[in-house]
Amino acid sequence: MxxxxxxxxxxxxxxxxxxxxxxxxxxxxxxxxxxxxxxxxxxxxxxxxxxxxxxxxxxxxxxxxxxxxxxxxxxxxxxxxxxxxxxxxxxxxxxxxxxxxxxxxxxxxxxxxxxxxxxxxxxxxxxxxxxxxxxxxxxIVSQGTTMRIADFSPEDRRKNVENIIGIGEYDRKKEEAQKHLREAELNLKLALGKFEEVKKRLVELEKERNDLLRYNYIKNELNRLKAAELSSRIKEIQKKIEEIKKEIQEKEAKLEEFKARREQLEVQRSTKEKEWREYAIKVMDKGGDRLVLLQKQIGDLNSEIAGLKTTISSAKISIKSYENMWKEKIETLKSIRKQITENRKEIRKIEKSKIEIEKILTEKRRIKDEIAGKIDEIKQSLEENSQKLSVLEDEIKELEKEYSKLEVKIKAEKESCSIFEDQLNSLNSRKNSFQKFYQNFSERLRQINSLKVKEEKALEETVDTIAKIKRQIERVEAEIKNAEKIAKKARLSVTEFASRKDLADSVLSEEKALEHLETLSNLKVLRGIYGRLKQKIRIKQGYRKAVEAAAEGWLQALVVEDMEVVRVCAETLKRAKIGRVKLLPLSNLKNVKTVKNPNIPGILGPATMFVECSIRYQPAVNFVLGDTLISSDEKTALIISEQGYRVVTVDGEVFEPGLRLEVGFYREPIDLSEILPSEETIKRISETVNSFEKLLDGRKSDLKRLSNELVRLESEKIAHEDNIKFFERDLTELRQNLERVHKNLVEVNRKIRSLNHKYEKSKTWIFEAETRQKQIEQRLHVLRVEAANLRKKLKPETITNLEAEKAKLETEINELQRQFDELKTRLTMHNSNLENVLLPSLNTTRREILGIGANLRKRNKDFKMATEKLKEVTEKLEMLEKEKEELTAQMMAKREEHKKYASIVEELNKQIRKINNEMEPYINAVNDLKQELLRYQIELDHNLKELKMLGYENPDEAWIENYETLKPLKDALEKEYKILSEKVNMNAIVLYEPQKKNYKELSVRINQIENEKREILRFMETVEREKREAFFEALEKLNTKFSETFNAITGGKGWLQLQNPDDPFSGGLDIIVEFPGKSLMPVTAASGGEKSVVAVCYIFALQSLAKSxxxxxxxxxxxxxxxxxxxxxxxxxxxxxxxxxxxxxxxxxxxxxxxxxxxxxxxxxxxxxxxxxxxxxxxx
CATH class of the missing domain: 3.40.50.300 (P-loop containing nucleotide triphosphate hydrolases)
Incomplete structure (x- = not known):
């Protein structure tokens, strides 16, 4: 303080x-x-x-x-x-x-x-x-403040409270927010105006862009459909190729079977021919040897003929297939050439139209220039007014030129300003982000510092707790040690008490027997037992010694109902073997008579007079004390006893009738049952010792728990130390982040200052330029009025007509220019189609035709060579057959064996020829299939190339199921494609994107401004709510303090009251007081002295609102x-x-x-x- x-x-x-x-x-x-x-x-x-x-x-x-x-x-x-x-x-x-x-x-x-x-x-x-x-x-309360406060109006009093608690800060925030709100609304209005202009242009561009996208889509879709068509055809071809290959494999397998059989027969034939030659060597002459050789040559020639026929058949099929493919490619080539011709014709037509339009444009421009020249000539031919008009028009033109330049520059500068604003907004946004980062990092730094402090505090507390637990462990160990000693002593004491009790039980058998019967009576096992006699009577003060001496122990006797109860009690004690007791059966003692008072001086009366009890127990009292008188002194007692009375003195000396005396100091009978603990007491003590031992075990458990807790706290201490180190690392990193963010903030602020400078510079230039524009507008207005007056004087109809014609020509020139641009676009498209599609296809088809021609020539050459070879081999075979027949005829007569060999070989040759004949259809079929396969393969390669040109690597990418159903769609797309290609703007997308970006940026900016506006309104609501809450909280505090202070000073009541609780800031604050002995009244109705008291109390209350x-x-x-x-x-x-x-x-x-x-x-x-x-x- x-x-x-x-x-x-x-x-x-x-x-x-x-x-x-x-x-x-x-x-x-x-x-x-x-x-x-x-x-x-x-x-x-x-x-x-x-x-x-x-x-x-x-x-x-x-x-x-x-x-x-x-x-x-x-x-x-x-x-x-x-x-x-x-x-x-x-x-x-x-x-x-x-x-x-x-x-x-x-x-x-x-x-x-x-x-x-x-x-x-x-x-x-x-x-x-x-x-x-x-x-x-x-x-500090200055002199006179009390009276000024007392004279405050309710509104001033409320405003005074507002000033003290800082309500003005809320109003300042609200005013600042309203200023931002006005700025936001103005920015929104400007942005919406600009937004509409951009939106209108964007709609136009979007339509053109959509046309271009539709055009490209249809083009791609047509390519996709074409690719699907090709894919479908490719799949058909691939399927057909697979079928052909499968069929070729089947037929070639069959041919292999035939070849195997033929080879087998040829082997047999070779074997027989060898045998035949050997036979011929042995038996036959040279003629026979020649015959065998001829037979072999004939067999070889037959095999060669079969092979040549196969080759010729295959060549025929291949030639036919290549001729068909050549014809197809020629047709394709013609079609492509026709398309190229038509395309070039269209290009020439477009170029011709382009040249014509260009000529027309040139002519129109020439006419326009001539008209402009005529206008200039007319203007130049005028006299002084014409010259003045010319000067005026030149000045107007220069001013308009200057105005236009200023307009362009102003627009550019405004765009720059807009960019600057966007950049400033972006930078301010970044700055706010950095500031938020800085605040967040600072807050995080503060939090981590706080957490570190908490951890350090927790560590300190943990260390303290560890020390405390260690002390507790030491204390508990000491307690356990002491408790074990106490428990040991207590257990020995219990044992000692039990031993004493056993001894007492042997001495006090009567007491034990009484307790046993009383226990049974309490348990309702025995009925008719009313309790001990001494418990049922009250001895008058001063006579206890006399009564107890007279009773001779019968006061401990049990009072029972009758002799039956006495019998039951006796049997019970016998069975329990406990001891003997005195019993007083009430029903048998009703007729007992008491001694009468002899009215002798010194005799106080019968002993029964000094005992009070209920009537029910009076017979028992009479039985025990009814024969005894109480004497005030020994002498009287002695005299009376000689007369046959039983007398007891007040001091407890008993004088029996005759000379029997019981004298000496009276001692109250010792009740060993009260000195020695009962069995129940020993049991309870034993239980207490057991409980103590259990508690001791509990303390041992506590010791163990404390030891475990100590281990846990040691771990916790290590964890706290680790956390502190972690927080220190975090703090170092956060401080580095804070430093980086601070540097970024400095850099952003520098950029903002630089941009603000540029922005202000641009704004100044725009202001100057707009001022100049206004000056130009004023000057132009004056000049145009003057020029109009001059034109009226110079017959302006001619110039007007010429200018109208010139304007018409400019409109026509603009339309022609548009047509020229369209033709230029179409020409570009046709040239692109020619260069990128038709000419590459033409070159590909030419290469394919050349390839087919080369294969056709090779096949024709093979066919011709095979045919010539077949003719040559056939002629040679005929010669050998003839020679064979002649030799056979010569040798037939010589040997039958020769005939046998000849017939076998001939038979084998027949079989071989038969197999060759059977093979021929298969060979022809295989050749036909291979030719067909080749044709399909060539078509497949061509289609795959086309498919690849369309952007698909394999048919599966372009496959469309049920392609046939899409043909109407393809026709419709081709029709639409043709229409779009005549009007599409190829630059629409390029122009659209920047416009779209501008549109989005404006849209985002408008959303940002609207969000800012909503945030400002929300902030204003929050400020208003916080303002009310702060005011009511302060008012409650002020009211409480005022009431307490007013009561402390005056002993009366007082409080503050708003004039308008629903809208507290529209009304004032009244002070209502009630002085002792007076009625309630506002402070304005109080006297001067009372106002002073209220003002002092109010000052003390106001101090409760300020900081302490x-x-x-x-x-x-x-x-x-x-x-x-x-x-x-x-x-x-x-x-x-x-x-x-x-x-x-x-x-x-x-x-x-x-x-x-x-x-x-x-x-x-x-x-x-x-x-x-x-x-x-x-x-x-």
Whole structure:
């Protein structure tokens, strides 16, 4: 808590000399007459704490604060006030226990501030004092404040509360938000205007773009359908190729079978021919050898002929297939050439149309130029007015040119400004992001610091807990050690008690028997037992010894109902073998007679007279005591006993009839059952010892638990230490991030400043340019009016007609230019089709035709060679057959064996020929299939190439099921494609995207502005809600404090009341009070003194709204209070001063009487003097 230790004043107002006032904590009261300078002390404190208003210091200007001088002391050249503040709490952010603040005021009215001897600016001083709540609060109440507050109107009172709690800050935020809202609405309006223009152009471009996209889509779709068609055809071909290959394999397998059979026959034939030759060598002559050789040659020739026929057949089929393929490719080539011709014809047609339109354009432009020339000639042919008109038109043209340039530049600059704005918004957004990052990092840093502190605290607590647990373990171990000793002793004691009890049981068998019967009676096992006789009677005071001596132990007898109960009890005791007891059966004692009082002096009466009991138990009493008299002394007892009476003295001496005496000191019978513990007691003690031992085991468990807890806490300690290290790493990283974000913020701020400079520069230029435009517009208006007047004078009809014709020509030129551009686009498309599709297809087809021609020529050559070879081999075979027949005929007559060999070989040849004949259809079929396969393969390769040109690597990518059903779609697409190709704008997409981007950016910008607007409205609602909540919270606090203070001072009731609770800021704040003995009334209806009381209470209540201040200064707040209320106020201040320092300026004795420190002040010759007063002299 910061308090004022000392105040030093020099040359300030009435303090001419250096004056020091040392204040203590608690209640400091300064008293003195009017005009002595009490309030100047308050002004001095205001002054040194930075007050800027001379009027608040009750002066016209700051120079008038200097001491004015008198006949002894000259006028002060300067004023200085120094306050020494106790800063041991370090609430003031200066690391010293005492902070010294000085303010020096020169004669020129200029102030200098120093803190601990160092110069400070006022703002810096106010900042550091504000942190200790020394400025801007309600801690100093000046003179007259109470009456001003009492006279506040309800609205002023409400506004005063608003000012104290800072409601103005909410209004400032709301006003600032409304300013942002207006800016947002203006930005939204501008953005929407620009948005509509962009949207209109975007719609046009979107239509053109959609046409182009549709055109490209249809083109791609047609390519896809063509690819699907090719894919379908490829799959058909592939399927056909697979079928052909399968069929070829089957037929070739059959041919292999034939070849195997033929080879087998040829082997047999070779074997037979070999045998035949051997036979011929042995038997036949040279003719036979020749015949065998001929037979072999004939067989070889037959095989060769079969092979040649196969080759010729295959060649025929291949030639036919190649001829068909050649014809197809020729047709394809013709078709492509026709398309190329048509395309080139169309190109020439377009180029011709283009040239014609270009010629027309040139002609139109020439005519337009001629008309313009004529217009110029007409204008030049005019006289002075014409020259003036020309000058005017030139000036108009120059001005229009300048205006247009300015318009373009302004538009460009506005675009630049818009870009700058977007960039600034982006940078500001980045800046806000960086600031948020910075705040987040700072908050995270704070949180981690907090977490680290918590972890350190937790670590410290864990360490403390570990130490505590260790102490607990030591204590528990000591307790267990002591407890084990106690348990051991207790167990020995139980054993000892049990031994004693056993001994007592043997001695006190009667007591044990009585207890046994009583227990059975309590358990309802035995009925008719009423209890011991001594429990049923009450002996009169002073006669207990006499009665007990007379009863001779029968007071311990059990009172029972009858003899049957006596019998049952006897049997019970016999069975239990416990002992003997005395029993008194009531039903058998009813006729017992008692001794009568002999009326002898010294005889007090029968013993039964001194015992009280219920009538039910009277027979038992009569039986035990009915024969005994009580004597007051021994002598009387002795005399009466000789007469046959049984007498007992008050002291317990018994005199039996005759000479039997029982004398001596009476001792009450010892009840060993009460001295020795009962069995139940021993049992309970034993149970207690068991419980104690269990508790001991529990403490051992606690010891074990504490040991486990110690282990856990040690682990927790390690975890806390690890967390602290982790947090330290995080803190280092966060500080680095903060530094990076700070650098980014600095860079963004630099860019923002640079862009703002450029933006302002552009705005200035736009303003100047628009100003120039307005000047040009004004000048143009004047010139056009003047030119129009001149044209009227110069027969403007001719020029007007020529200009109309010129405008018409310009329209036609524009239309022709559009047609020219369309032709140019179509020409580009046709050239592209020619270069990229038709010519490549033509070259491919030519290469295929050349390949087919080469294969056809090779096959024809093979066919021709095979045919010639067949003819040659056939002729040779015929010659050999003829020679064979001749030799056979010659040898037939010679040997039958030859005939046999010949017939076998011939038969084998027939079989071989038969197989050859059977093979021939298969060979032809295989050749035909291979030719067909080749044709399909060529077609497949061609289709695959086309498919690849369309962008598909394999048929599966382009496959469409049920392609045949899509042919109508293809026709419709081709028709639409033709229509679109005539009007499509090929640059639409290129133009559309930037426009679309601009549109999106504007849309995003509009959304951002609308979001900003919503956020601003939401913020305004939040501010209004927080404002109301803050006001009502402060009002409740103010009301509570006012009620408490008013009750403490006056003993009455008082509260604050809003005039309009639903809308508190539209009405005022009333104070309602009820003084003791008076009715409720508003403060406006109270008397002057009552208003003062209310104002004082209200001031104290207002202080509860401000930040807690370390000290309070009140200047004559009790001036208008009566003695009673002054006394109560003084008591209140004394209580409050226990927790803070209070300085009161007063001239009331009641206030001075409560002071902890008292000062007196007086004025002499216009100079104030202050001195400390002893508290004992307050009343004087």
């Amino acid at each position: 910061v308090t004022i230790k000392k105040l030093e004043i020099v040359g300030f107002k009435t303090f001419a000399r250096k004056t020091s006032i040392t204040f203590d904590k608690g209640l400091n009261v300064i008293v003195g007459p009017n005009g002595s300078g009490k309030t100047n002390i308050v002004d001095a404190i205001h002054f040194v704490l930075g007050e800027l208003s001379a009027r608040s210091l009750r002066a016209t200007n700051f120079q008038s604060l200097l001491f004015h001088g008198n006949n002894e002391i000259p006028k002060a050249k300067y004023a200085s006030v120094t306050v020494h503040l106790d800063n041991s709490s370090r609430m003031i952010p200066i690391d010293t226990d005492v902070v010294t603040i000085s303010r020096y005021l020169g004669a020129d009215g200029v102030s200098t501030y120093k803190v601990n001897g160092k110069k400070y600016s006022r703002q810096s001083l106010v900042n550091i004092l504000g942190q200790a709540s020394l400025v801007g609060s309600m801690n 201040s370390p000290f309070y200064i009140f200047d004559e707040i009790d001036a208008h209070l009566d003695p009673v209320n002054t006394q109560r106020l003084a008591e209140l201040l004394a209580r409050e001063a226990k927790n803070s320092q209070i300085i009161v300026i007063s001239f009331k004795e009641a206030m001075a009487a409560k002071a902890d420190r008292l000062f007196g002040i007086y004025a002499k010759n216009g100079v104030s003097n202050i001195y400390s007063l002893p508290l004992v002299g307050v009343q004087h």
